Amino acid sequence: MTHRFSLRVYYEDTDLAGIVYYANYLRFIERARTEWVRGLGIDQKALREAEGIVFAVRRVEADYLHPAKFDDELVVETSPTVVTGARIILHQEVKRGEEVLFSAQVTVVALSETGHPARLPANIRLLLH
Template sequence: MHEFSLRVWYEDTDLAGIVYYANYLKFIERGRSDWVTACGIDQIALRDQQDIVFAVRRVEADYLRPAKFQDALTVTTTLTSVTGARIVLDQEVRRQDETLFRATVTLVCLTGAGQASRIPAEIRARLAPSLH
């Protein structure tokens, strides 16, 4: 499990002072990007050298409790499966021990032109130690 910390800024909230629902997707994107980097994958080099990018194919999300302005949050990212062309992750946004948001995210591997592509073996090997 990978952890990424962030703080809720005023711009993340709505008129009620709680995090606007779409911003949870931004929070988990930051957590995923940090996880990929922690796995030793340089996404810019992957794009520039192999013409491969990762794209979100599916998100199944549950909004459980609201986060508020100034809350310190932690995004957890757990790899649940990796196949030839897909990566499935479970992600949560927490305030201390309280889960506020939960999502299952499916990523696919694409060429720069948007065509489906297989995940290179060396990338799958870098992800394998994270598999739970």
């Protein structure tokens, strides 16, 4: 299952040369992950309130391949590759058309509100497969 999230590069996303600042790719993929989870029907606020579970990024391995520029129309593609009881590994790409500009493997973990590892509820694990 691949989720697609569209966005446009705004002036605020770029440096003086009109090229997307490297850290903003992390913001782009974060937004895409949030919309992916929402699209699955998972309410993160309700999950925190009812189960005391929150998601946190544990690791990001990223490759910057080509620059995005001011006013580009981009798509972030998000695909789960591994789902365990408390961990989700995602492959995310930022594309301009068919050209991959940025690629990342992101490990997201479930935590209790105290910051300890937490098991994802079974119904959520099923949604992620």
